[in-house]
Amino acid sequence: MTVVLLSPSNTEEYICSQNINLFINAECKELSTQGAKGRYLKLISNVPEKEALKVCLCEDNYQGWLPLSSIKYLQPAKEKYQKKTVFREYIAQKIPAIINFCLQAHQVSNYYLWGGTVAPNYDCSGLIQSAFASEGIWLPRDSYQQEDFCQKINREELEKGDLIFFGVQKVTHVALYLGNNQYIHSSGKDMGNNGIGINHLTDDLDQVSGNYYRELWSYGKVMQSL
Template identity: 45%
Template structure:
């Protein structure tokens, strides 16, 4: 069965429903994969992300169908059209930064985001769907070298094996990201690729690659 959310809903990654995996913004679609006494295993249709829905939150959904999901997908965009919308993506993030916020693991709705949740929400705000997690976003984008960075490119950090953090490039070797408490800003802030402050240096030591978003994860042609 396919459902549409009537409000923002937390999605969990533990049967104890005590560990946030992501959030389902109002108006998104899901399908139920399995039913358990206390939770439903679900898949979010816009990004194919799987998680667990508290059965008490089932009342926050309305019945829908796959055709309604297809009909409500944003239109397909060319790489040039996506490029034209990048200033609006950055404006969304700047507005989120100007609003009091804290880092929230799994956060994808205002005011508290994690790193990749902020990127996903910002792109979705202008009709561009991208995957949920940083490593998925890295694989989805077109790789670019740091010498070729353009405003709106995503910059990834992590281990040699996997991206675990992402920010968006805003020019002058600076990027905006939502970072955690231990080594970050505990929220949305600006860092520099070669900055001298502790947060910039921490992430510089984990710098991986950059990627450019040139397509949307799903569009009206999706089946």
């Protein structure tokens, strides 16, 4: 049995010294999520399977498989990750910056990347999580988790910075409301923009807006951080 030796960490946590990829399984063929430089993680086991270790990102408790080739990018954390809970008053003040994060990401050449949470290529929930995290507001990783995390609101209550969720039998997509009946999101090739784009809460302006309008699921307001 192979045991992977890392530099010892008194906190049992590590910090990413550069962006890393985490995968759905130990074969490391399908991206699950990414860990941006500076994120904290901990090992679930130091016994590898198929040249990968199972790890957990500390900020959102998201698990994935880290290739052994990426272990060199883990540095021992001198202090444990400290959860910072923030509430709606703080979040409301940060909405302009969160929107600007998405608009700036939109200006850079990008494409839709399943599992992407690191610039320039995001998936839908990765863009949302990264935008809020840029202002110290941590949301769950996946769109259906983000929907559960939000306070449900009606369409008439939508304000800038609220989240819009889409799906058929369950939530599968999320966007950030910009106001004026517009939202920004990272969408795939099949029914979206293959990257970050701005669309409308209507079915009669463009094909992508129409595709998602037919799958409107719910609306939510972020009330606190993880």
